[in-house]
Amino acid sequence: MPGKDVLAAGAVVFGSGKRVLVVHRPRYDDWSFPKGKLDPGEHITSAAVREVEEETGLHVRLGPPLHGQRYPVTGGRMKTVSYWVGRAVGDPDVSGYRPNDEIDQVAWVPYDEARTLLSYEHDRVTLREAYPLRRKTHAVVVLRHGDARSRKMWRRQDDRLRPLLQAGRLQAQRVIPMLAAYDVTRIVSSSSTRCVETVAPYSDTTGWKLELEDGLSEEEASAESVGGIVDELIDGDESAVLCSHRPVLPAVYEAIGVEDPRLAPGGMLVVHVRKGAVVASELHQAR
Template sequence: MDPRDVRAAGAVVTRKGGEVLLVHRPKYDDWSFPKGKLDPGEHHVSAAVREVAEETGLDVRLGPALTSQRYRMLGGRYKHVDYWTARVVGSDDVSRYRPNDEIDAVEWVPWDAAATRLTYPHDRETLAEARPLRRRTRALVVLRHGKARPRKAWTGDDRLRPLEDAGAAQAERLVPLLAAFDVTAVHSSSSTRCVQTVTPYVEVTGWPLERHDRLSEEDATVDGVVDLCHRLLDAKEGAVLCTHRPVLPTVLDALGVPDVSLAPGAGLVVHHRRGGVVATEVLHP
């Protein structure tokens, strides 16, 4: 992506019955998906959730990512828009939406009609890509703990080695990102640096934290990791699993996804349905 591009994010929001959410912008007299520009310093994941809420009044959680759009704007600059599929949390009623100068209509539109209603070809392409991904999935975020104090600077039990300041900042930035993927179950290695990585999310949301020795560097076993991963894949809730770099290959192998290199504080979002993996994406805080 060109760093000079205007960054934006949005979602293809769907619901049971085969409908997709579209918005009308009176300034351009066009129909499109809810989306908008990132605020300074904002992550594109949290921007997608915020923009849908601001433009439609609906609270959503994200599903699999879609191919980003890039197109020329009036004036010559390019816009880069990241999209996800999404589902509404709570009521999906838009009948009480108040029109304004930016968005004057919000409608649930049947899929086939939406392809005709959408103004731009790139939106129709995104709609077609989203259609086979419209069924609800759950997210399992496999997280590498944040940046920790160096081993050589720590003389105590390595299980107690904490995050450094940069790692603590990463942990704080993860809060809205995990929320965007509807994480309600928090699982962590019992080691301090992993627990500290997910603690800000636990403190903000109130979701309980489960600590596991079997996710630690010292005590991880293949059987223990496989058992937990299979249980989380079968669960009907979003989850985060925080562990260590040496344990990550075992976790990813247990989930049946390719091994990826994750930087400290980064994660792999595994979207799954009925025990099977639908899609994955790397999450950088």
């Protein structure tokens, strides 16, 4: 019996002048995109960023998601690769890359050249899909707070002080590398404790300021307050996370102009925005 799929992730990274980042594997003598297998317990978004950095030396941020690839590998198993459009964060120079047994060449090549250089048809298909999405976007991440104490078990009068359960705190830790994969630099949260505790670990880890908004809390949210915050994030140019509550989230989705994905606690909807318009979205429910 064949085993479970081999899970991998990577990115089609675009640079200036419509150039594409490709790698050469001496073991197979092929040209492909940087990618690799997930580590145990690793999220696919984190794996994509890590693998690109390990194989090219470049740190990237994820843009719009692409269709995955699935093809047979040795041992009768199938390999499933998740891909995103990517952009380098910082210096894109790869001239100092040191060849090794896994990757011996890393190169930026023009799009037209990449279409013939890539060794596999499934990579050429992915490249064609990625090309129209190559322009710079920023992410707005809608995050539902993690698992919290139940209202019935919370005996204090002020529900805004209700904290996360241990499961919710674990969800908050898992969110850290996922937000980092989109290079989130702005953190906006309901002022209620359960939301603050969901995004505070990311703020503490990165040093980015945590902005608390009463207008995202269950008690004080309104269509006007939510719409104003969402419009600011959509019209901005930096990737951001907005953390709020289940009863408030429908107003967030309406302001963005997307359907309700029915986020579970700790789940996130990522919308990719260019010039104030949503060009793609993706859903990541908590594990």
